[in-house]
Amino acid sequence: MLELYTHPMSPCAQKVRIVLAEKGLDWTGHHVELAQKANLRPDYLKLNPLGVVPTLVHDGRPVIESNIICEYLDDAYPEPRLTPADPYRAARMRLWMKHVDGKLHPSCGALQWPLVMRPGLMAKAPDERRALLAQIPDKARRERQKRLVEFGLEAPDVVDAVQVYRRTICDMEQALADGPWIVGDGFCLADICLAPYFQTILQFGWTDLYRDCPRVADWFEACRARPSYDGAVTSDFPPAVQQDLLAKGGQAWPTISRHLEAMA
Numbered sequence: 001m002l003e004l005y006t007h008p009m010s011p012c013a014q015k016v017r018i019v020l021a022e023k024g025l026d027w028t029g030h031h032v033e034l035a036q037k038a039n040l041r042p043d044y045l046k047l048n049p050l051g052v053v054p055t056l057v058h059d060g061r062p063v064i065e066s067n068i069i070c071e072y073l074d075d076a077y078p079e080p081r082l083t084p085a086d087p088y089r090a091a092r093m094r095l096w097m098k099h100v101d102g103k104l105h106p107s108c109g110a111l112q113w114p115l116v117m118r119p120g121l122m123a124k125a126p127d128e129r130r131a132l133l134a135q136i137p138d139k140a141r142r143e144r145q146k147r148l149v150e151f152g153l154e155a156p157d158v159v160d161a162v163q164v165y166r167r168t169i170c171d172m173e174q175a176l177a178d179g180p181w182i183v184g185d186g187f188c189l190a191d192i193c194l195a196p197y198f199q200t201i202l203q204f205g206w207t208d209l210y211r212d213c214p215r216v217a218d219w220f221e222a223c224r225a226r227p228s229y230d231g232a233v234t235s236d237f238p239p240a241v242q243q244d245l246l247a248k249g250g251q252a253w254p255t256i257s258r259h260l261e262a263m264a
């Protein structure tokens with residue numbers, strides 16, 4: 001029995017949903033309302049003391065951290081195998097996954113939060129908002145979210161986030177010279193862990209971020225063309241949601257492109 005605590009817009013949860021779909025596994029989903037900070041309620045913290053999604057529960061036992069969940073599923077259900085058999089390629093795969101977890105993911109948060117989560121929090125009374133944010137267990141995450149809620153797109157984290165995204169895209173363009181997938185000729189967990197961060201770019205209409213990187217554009221199209229991506233990600237973006245996100249992204253684009261130009 002596989003259960004997943006998830007949210008449609010969470011790239012970390014999207015990776016896990018893609019792995020589940022690639023392996024054809026049945027699972028039960030539990031929606032965690034992040035905008036209401038349901039991830040910080042005591043029952044959820046018992047499963048995931050970090051207070052984040054996703055959490056996988058397999059036969060009653062929780063597994064946390066999306067990269068670890070992806071590797072866990074690949075070990076527990078080895079068909080089709082999503083880790084290269086060649087140890088060097090497997091090491092390259094894990095390096096990309098580490099980069100996603102440590103750098104790209106917080107950058108994605110810095111871009112999504114001001115546009116998607118901030119309005120709901122700003123609608124609350126200041127005391128309630130402060131109390132909710134004060135509950136975030138990890139200090140670095142707590143402070144980052146406070147800045148993003150207070151300053152929105154003007155938070156200093158946003159400049160860094162645009163730079164991390166752009167450098168990642170340029171590094172991927174180089175790596176994909178040996179493609180078509182990120183570590184060579186086999187689709188693997190690193191592709192799965194990277195792809196949702198391009199959904200964020202797409203949903204906000206910011207594809208100019210990789211305008212001059214044709215291999216990255218082709219790679220993302222190939223990820224999106226897989227049935228697993230359709231079921232695990234695209235189906236959560238019906239037309240009304242897409243339009244709303246595109247409108248939000250369009251309003252933010254002048255700020256994003258200003259930070260991009262500053263890098264040139």
Ligand SMILES: N[C@@H](CCC(=O)N[C@@H](CS)C(=O)NCC(=O)O)C(=O)O
Nearest residue numbers: 010011012034052053054065066067
């Ligand atoms: N390193 C964690 C990061 C998980 C994470 O940041 N999840 C986000 C959604 S993508 C979350 O739950 N955010 C809620 C919050 O910070 O309040 C993982 O890979 O699972």
